[in-house]
Amino acid sequence: xxxxxxxxxxxxxxxxxxxxxxxxxxxxxxxxxxxxxxxxxxxxxxxxxxxxxxxxxxxxxxxxxxxxxxxxxxxxxxxxxxxxxxxxxxxxxxxxxxxxxxxxxxxxxxxxxxxxxxxxxxxxxxxxxxxxxxxxxxxxxxxxxxxxxxxxxxxxxxxxxxxxxxxxxxxxxxxxxxxxxxxxxxxxxxxxxxxxxxxxxxxxxxxxxxxxxxxxxxxxxxxxxxxxxxxxxxxxxxxxxxxxxxxxxxxxxxxxxxxxxxxxxxxxxxxxxxxxx
Amino acid sequence: xxxxxxxxxxxxxxxxxxxxxxxxxxxxxxxxxxxxxxxxxxxxxxxxxxxxxxxxxxxxxxxxxxxxxxxxxxxxxxxxxxxxxxxxxxxxxxxxxxxxxxxxxxxxxxxxxxxxxxxxxxxxxxxxxxxxxxxxxxxxxxxxxxxxxxxxxxxxxxxxxxxxxxxxxxxxxxxxxxxxxxxxxxxxxxxxxxxxxxxxxxxxxxxxxxxxxx
Numbered sequence: 001x002x003x004x005x006x007x008x009x010x011x012x013x014x015x016x017x018x019x020x021x022x023x024x025x026x027x028x029x030x031x032x033x034x035x036x037x038x039x040x041x042x043x044x045x046x047x048x049x050x051x052x053x054x055x056x057x058x059x060x061x062x063x064x065x066x067x068x069x070x071x072x073x074x075x076x077x078x079x080x081x082x083x084x085x086x087x088x089x090x091x092x093x094x095x096x097x098x099x100x101x102x103x104x105x106x107x108x109x110x111x112x113x114x115x116x117x118x119x120x121x122x123x124x125x126x127x128x129x130x131x132x133x134x135x136x137x138x139x140x141x142x143x144x145x146x147x148x149x150x151x152x153x154x155x156x157x158x159x160x161x162x163x164x165x166x167x168x169x170x171x172x173x174x175x176x177x178x179x180x181x182x183x184x185x186x187x188x189x190x191x192x193x194x195x196x197x198x199x200x201x202x203x204x205x206x207x208x209x210x211x212x213x214x215x216x217x218x219x220x221x222x223x224x225x226x227x228x229x230x231x232x233x234x235x236x237x238x239x240x241x242x243x244x245x246x247x248x249x250x251x252x253x254x255x256x257x258x259x260x261x262x263x264x265x266x267x268x269x270x271x272x273x274x275x276x277x
Numbered sequence: 278x279x280x281x282x283x284x285x286x287x288x289x290x291x292x293x294x295x296x297x298x299x300x301x302x303x304x305x306x307x308x309x310x311x312x313x314x315x316x317x318x319x320x321x322x323x324x325x326x327x328x329x330x331x332x333x334x335x336x337x338x339x340x341x342x343x344x345x346x347x348x349x350x351x352x353x354x355x356x357x358x359x360x361x362x363x364x365x366x367x368x369x370x371x372x373x374x375x376x377x378x379x380x381x382x383x384x385x386x387x388x389x390x391x392x393x394x395x396x397x398x399x400x401x402x403x404x405x406x407x408x409x410x411x412x413x414x415x416x417x418x419x420x421x422x423x424x425x426x427x428x429x430x431x432x433x434x435x436x437x438x439x440x441x442x443x444x445x446x447x448x449x450x451x452x453x454x455x456x457x458x459x460x461x462x463x464x465x466x467x468x469x470x471x472x473x474x475x476x477x478x479x480x481x482x483x484x485x486x487x488x489x490x491x
Contacts, residue, residue, distance in 0.1 A: 015320070023320050030323045048354045117427075117473040118466055119434035121445055126462040129452055203337070210339035214438045221342055228349070236349040244338055244346075251337035 050237045058231040059242060071223030072246060078137060078209045078219060082144035083202050089145055090152025091191075095182050097157055108153075115150035121211055123147065128215040136217040140209065148205045155197045159190030192265065199258035203251050210247070220246060284451060291437075291447030292468050298364055298443055299430040299472070305369035306429070310376025315406060317381050328377070335374035340435055343367040348439045364436035372429055379421045383414030416487045423480035430472045444468055 015023060045051060058064055096108030115123075124143035132139040163186050171181040191198065210221040218226075220243055228239040316328035335343070347367045348360065358366075387410050395409040415422070437445030448465045452458055 026321045027323050030321050030327070034323060034327050044354050050353065114466070114470070117431070117470050119431040119445065119469060121434045121438065122448060122462065122465050122469070125445070125448065125452075126458050130458040130462075207337070207339040210341040211435070213341055214435075221339065221345065225345065234353075236345070237353055240342065240346050240350055244342060247339055247342060248334060248337045252333070255337070 045237065048237075050235075052233075055233045055235040056238050058227065058235055059238065064227055064231075067223050067227060068220070068242065071218060071220035074137075074217065074223075075206075075209050075212075075219040075221075078140050078144070078212060078217070079202075079206045081141045082148065082205050082209070085141065085145040086148035086152050086201075086205060087198065089149030090156050091187060093149060093153035094156040094160060094190075095187065097153065098160060098182075100178065112150045112153050115146045116154070118147070120144065120147045120208055121214060124211055124215060136212065136215045139215055140212040140217050140219075143211075144205055144208055147208075148201060151201050151204075152198060155194050155201060156187070156190055159194035159197075160186050162193060163189045195265070196258040196262040199254055199261070203254045203258075206250060206254060207247070284454075284456075287442075287447050287450055288444075288464065288468075291442060291444040294361075294441060294443040295430055295433055295468075296472070298361065298368070298433045298436055298441065301365045302368035302372060302433065303426055303429055305365065306372035306376050306425075309369055309373030310380060311411070313373060313377035314380035314384065314411075317377065318384055318406070320402060332374040332377050335370055336378070338371075340367065340371050340432055341438075343371055344435055344439050360436075360440045364433070364439060364441045368429065368433060368436070371432070372425060375425050376422070379418050379425060380411070380414055382421075383418035384410055386417050387413045419480060419484045419488055423477065423484075426480070427473045427476045430469065430476070434469075 049055070093108050093112055096104050097112065099105050099108070120143055123146060124139055127143050128136055128139035132142070167185055167189065168181055171185040176184065209219055212219040213221045213225065216222065224239045224243040228234055228236045313328050313331060316324040317332070319325060344364070344367045347363045351358075351363070391409055391413065392405055395405040400409070433443060434445040437443050437447075437449065440446070442450075444465055448461050451461050
């Protein structure tokens with residue numbers, strides 16, 4: 001909110017009486033416009049009979065509810081696996097990119113560039129058809145891991161670059177080896193400072209689990225599609241109204257976690273500053 | 278070999294459709310994102326709220342779900358388009374909300390004095406935003422903007438799962454014909470790498486010509 005008010009003051013003065021009247025007029029007009037849009041959406045949904053009880057009956061069956069729940073669990077399972085694996089892969093690739101050995105650097109850089117540029121769907125499909133035809137979950141998880149791992153690697157690398165140079169120098173001066181400097185000093189600090197960005201990418205990972213839909217992994221979206229296409233009246237729109245908020249809620253919860261961590265780490269930094277000075 | 282008969286044509290058409298779909302969606306995403314960004318910084322609270330809700334909904338919904346919503350739900354409301362138009366709608370709505378957020382963060386970097394000077398010249402809110410603030414904001418955020426538009430062709434692959442004959446669809450078709458997955462994957466990889474390389478190149482060029490560094 002504070003950013004909105006700040007950018008607002010960049011663009012317009014504190015309004016005088018005439019401007020206030022004009023803004024009120026615009027406010028009323030845009031409220032009318034938005035209300036009109038909402039009404040239009042509601043009316044066309046109602047006209048098409050999308051609020052008929054019969055279409056929504058489906059969701060009263062225990063089996064259907066169970067199926068949605070199973071879908072949500074499958075989504076979270078793929079997300080958890082892919083999230084953890086992508087951070088592990090990201091750490092490995094990031095340290096590889098900062099290696100002292102040119103071949104290791106070159107390999108890691110090209111792996112990162114390649115998997116960042118490839119569409120996830122193409123990789124998941126290739127993994128599914130090429131190796132995991134009977135286990136779509138692993139095709140999904142590995143695809144997500146490769147793509148998001150490459151992105152996380154860049155995030156973690158930026159974090160390592162942002163750790164003050166003295167930290168690494170001090171560690172070398174104490175006689176730690178390169179591996180120890182990385183593993184004990186640089187990576188932990190990088191991960192901590194980049195935590196909001198890492199979680200931001202996890203939101204992407206969570207959203208992308210819905211690609212499992214294409215390779216028949218029974219995650220939330222697939223469950224929804226199956227329910228909608230097997231129920232009387234094909235309740236696609238009610239299904240979207242049920243599934244959409246679940247996804248949005250999960251993503252917003254993760255975003256809120258990232259914001260909270262960011263605020264917390266800023267507070268921590270402020271607490272430390274007087275000690276350092 | 279893989280590129281006998283019509284297979285090369287399938288692949289080429291897929292590539293061209295991917296390019297076309299990405300370009301159309303990029304255009305509409307830019308338009309939509311700019312309008313939404315204007316809403317989000319406008320002096321009218323109702324428009325600000327509308328923009329905020331729109332962006333939060335579309336940024337947090339999986340693109341696949343948006344595709345399903347457009348492809349399966351709109352026809353139930355009597356809206357019928359071809360699958361290409363549907364795909365472009367889903368992609369622009371999704372990408373547009375990201376463009377909006379990037380532009381908004383760019384607006385915050387424009388120095389206060391610019392807007393003050395514009396206002397003291399007697400420009401209205403619309404003129405200040407359109408002629409002074411947005412051009413500077415857009416040029417500041419070319420970097421983050423480039424990652425959005427590099428991601429766009431990648432995201433457009435999902436359209437292939439909803440019967441648009443683009444590259445992913447070509448990959449699927451060729452695989453179904455029984456060709457080995459690895460060479461097909463390799464060709465698709467080359468095509469997408471070339472695309473993202475091209476988009477990156479365009480943005481590098483833009484940055485070297487336009488970028489404002491603060």
